[in-house]
Amino acid sequence: MGNKENPHVLVIGGGPAGSTAAALLARSGVEVTLLERDTFPRYHIGESLLASCLSTLRVSGAYDKVAAHGFQIKRGGYFQWQNDTWLLDWSALVDAEAWSWQVDRAAFDDLLLRNASDQGATVIEQAKVTNIVFDGERPTAAEWVKAGDDTVHTVEFDFLVDATGRDGVLAKHFDIRRQHPAFRNVAVWSYWEGSHLHPDSPEGAINVVSTEEGGWFWHIPLAGGRNSVGYVVSARLAAEKLRGSDSRQFYLDSIAASKPMTEMLEGATQVAEVKAEQDYSYVADRFCGPGYVMVGDAACFLDPLLSTGVHLATYSGLVSAAAIATTLRGEMSETDALAYYEYTYRRAYTRFLSLVSRMYEHYIGSEEYFAHAHRLTDVHEGDSPEQSFTRIMAGLTDVGETTGAQELTGTEVIVSEAERLDTAPDVDGVNVKYMGGLDMSPVWDHWRDPLSDTDMGDVRITNEPFGLTSAPRTDAEREALTRPVLPPHHGAAAAF
Structure with a gap:
């Protein structure tokens, strides 16, 4: 060479x-x-x-x-x-x-x-x-x-x-690729307009909120007033909650169960479909x-x-x-x-x-x-x-x-x-x-x-x-x- x-x-x-x-x-x-x-x-x-x-x-x-x-x-x-x-x-x-x-x-x-x-x-x-x-x-x-x-x-x-x-x-x-067993998670997300960050956030900061069941949310402000909002949780727990429900309802129910996320999304409008990935x-x-x-x-x-x-x-x-x-x-x-x-x-x-x-x-x-x-x-x-x-x-x-x-x-x-x-x-x-x-x-x-x-x-x-x-x-x-x-x-x- x-x-x-x-x-x-x-x-x-x-x-x-x-x-x-x-x-x-x-x-x-x-x-x-x-x-x-x-x-x-x-x-x-x-x-x-x-x-x-x-x-x-x-x-x-x-x-x-x-x-x-x-x-x-x-x-x-x-x-x-x-x-x-x-x-x-x-x-x-x-x-x-x-x-x-x-x-x-x-x-x-x-x-x-x-x-x-x-x-x-x-x-x-x-x-x-x-x-x-x-x-x-x-x-x-x-x-x-x-x-x-x-x-x-x-x-x-x-x-x-x-x-x-x-x-x-x-x-x-x-x-030679190995999956991470403990990170067998599911992520569901969509985009919103009109949401707001926690008032103590630095300019344009990502907001991360954990949940009692071991999952967590991201809330990312984008240009033009759009926000990326996602939920990550173990695939096992997601499978249990998805029974009889679709990913959109699972996503919205998860947000509704989180007081911090409900407050951030109060008055906001969802402007995109829900997407999902798992075992990544x-x-x-x-x-x-x-x-x-x-x-x-x-x-x-x-x-x-x-x-x-x-x-x-x-x-x-x-x-x-x-x-x-x-x-x-x-x-x-x-x-x-x-x-x-x-x-x-x-x-x-x-x-x-x-x-x-x-x-x-x-x-x-x-x-x-x-x-x-x-x-x-x-x-x-x-x-x-x-x-x-x-x-x-x-x-x-x-x-x-x-x-x-x-x-x-x-x-x-x-x-x-x-x-x-x-x-x-x-x-x-x-x-x-x-x-x-x-x-x-x-x-x-x-x-x-x-x-x-x-x-x-x-x-x-x-x-x-x-x-x-x-x-x-x-x-x-x-x-x-x-x-x-x-x-x-x-x-x-x-x-x-």
Whole structure:
């Protein structure tokens, strides 16, 4: 790798993960083809973005396009979880200018896909991949057909980015995807006009409300007065309540049973049909291999509770593109670059896994919960446990670790949590404290028996040129990373 004059990367899937990877690689001078099965814009759930997405949008070239669209500004979250209230004001807890957006995913995803094209990637929509050709374990070509046309096209490549989301082309080919038993949940949702957030909410904040039966609601304000309102509960409980009822009535009955949600939706009008999904949480045993990476939902999807979907998608697109670009330039071996990708993306995913599982299975109060989060991140000087949790849930811990703005979290803490998720006792096949039945051994085995001898703590992402480096960061570079990112009405965003 790295000796070919014009290496070619194929990206399958045009969601946030695939579009981000394609844009970054194209900006780096790599020939990129992106095959997308659908025609954008297309509907997708998952509207709440973390603050971390802004830095990735800047370096991929998409920031100005997204900022000009007029999405709802978001400055934190308001959680009513069991007997606790969390006022997670990013400006007060993290940075005076920490913010993100609440987005219409059809429009947001379309902007990212068009940006990939603008950056030089060849984007082909209505292109369904029907087969991947391998040379041993290394993919070398893909066969695809255009919608309405049986003609089979073949595209050869030097590297493959699988961004096929829940379809998981490579994960299913290798049979390495595992469902999360304890996250066998059902989500039902719709859209409303005229609802209102809790009065203590930061600007544009997501509102999360738990229920006595173990479920929870999201309430997300969107531009134009629309609101996304969803309910998540275990599939078992949903099945019991759905007997003799349809998903719409189940949804409305669940709202009516929640005093906080009834108050927020008082006087509001439902303006869309009820949609539903279930059993959507899973993880692949590995996220990469010879000549390929799996990014975003193709590698793993956790749960909507902490709004991590787009963060993990764009974050994995960023890190994978840096690893691929560095490999193709011959600056690092493929084994080392992919080891870094596996290490960083799985660390980010496992940290969120630990936090979400504790909220569902082991939550005993905010003091203990924030203290747990405090142990899962490198502590900024003077940070309280609540601030540590807020940095994680804003996605800033992950970005800080990969760009060198902060030290890497001690992996022994996260690995220990992964072990506990797998080894806590089961009762009738259900883990009473954590997840139960999920083989998390690939998580800690990777760190104890890494893919290479590279010291991951010395590697970080750089933008000059875009890729991976182990060179120390200068004081000027560190200062630039801590500069606030200003919202559109305050001025231009800082550079990566």
